Amino acid sequence: MKKSLGPNTLAQPTPVWLVGAFDEAGQPNLATVAWGGICCSKPPCVSVALRPATHSHDSILDRKAFTVNVATEGFARQADFCGIASGRDTDKFAATGLTPVKSELVDAPYVEQFPLILECRLQQSVAVGGHTLFIGEIMDVKADKSVLSPEGYPHIEKVRPIIFTPVLRNYHGVGGYLGQAFSIGKELK
């Protein structure tokens, strides 16, 4: 027998991503989001949700671009700070010691120190309710060589992304390997 918890954003896991954008003054800004996910394979697209009141919201609409910077264990404090402060009155890059790099592909900055980043061109924005869902086409993914697997892709045990629990507001790391997808279920066939 399950307990009803009411309408709430209690999904698990959710990511911790820093959304990079240039504001109207050309200032690079970062917004920390947990509301987002991959939303298409071809073309590869990712979505992030922001409230219209946030400083980054109009920046993304103006520049039609954003980056997704995957927050990792070593940058948990910086990631959290970027979800507390506002770009309206804070230079978050300066405050956190992070370095903005202007993307050569899209009109947005990414974080030099983060090992995995996605450069996105705004495909469409969708009004969902109190949030706007920005859907970005992933034009390129850039990663530090130190986090790549032998096959050349980012390995989660090397990237060490942060996981956020909504409502309880906990940050966790990634745990042990459980198995290979599209494989371990075959035994049930």
Place this chain on the structure above:
Amino acid sequence: MKKSLGPNTLAQPTPVWLVGAFDEAGQPNLATVAWGGICCSKPPCVSVALRPATHSHDSILDRKAFTVNVATEGFARQADFCGIASGRDTDKFAATGLTPVKSELVDAPYVEQFPLILECRLQQSVAVGGHTLFIGEIMDVKADKSVLSPEGYPHIEKVRPIIFTPVLRNYHGVGGYLGQAFSIGKELK
């Protein structure tokens, strides 16, 4: 210096959610997705992306409802199976031994054995490319009492959701606690 990996769905972390829906014959079906995320706070909404070719795609459009069943470590094989088989020729509930429960709130089934489920009414569907993004308003969240924190919310260390790594196709569990969100960043202020 980062390495360019090209346009790809290399975000981390991504969830492993089983999307529950009734097909046109009234048969309960489950589709495993990693493309999804929370997309609004007020009202609480969650998005999941499916290709039009999937059996669940039209079911969701017809019934205007779906459930999100959070796959957990103990059900990794069942979750993976539901991403390999098709509801067109397989009764996935029967094949996995999972039990469908008809939601009393929305026209969709959820998985009795899964400790955390979201019941969603379709708010809108968005064509993104090769996928359709289904945005559902979360009408209720139901959870087993055994996974609740003292505050009454699902604790990720008890739920033990699975994390999926795109492209490398690895499943991982949740690791250690890193800190409290909206708190650990304050020291940078």
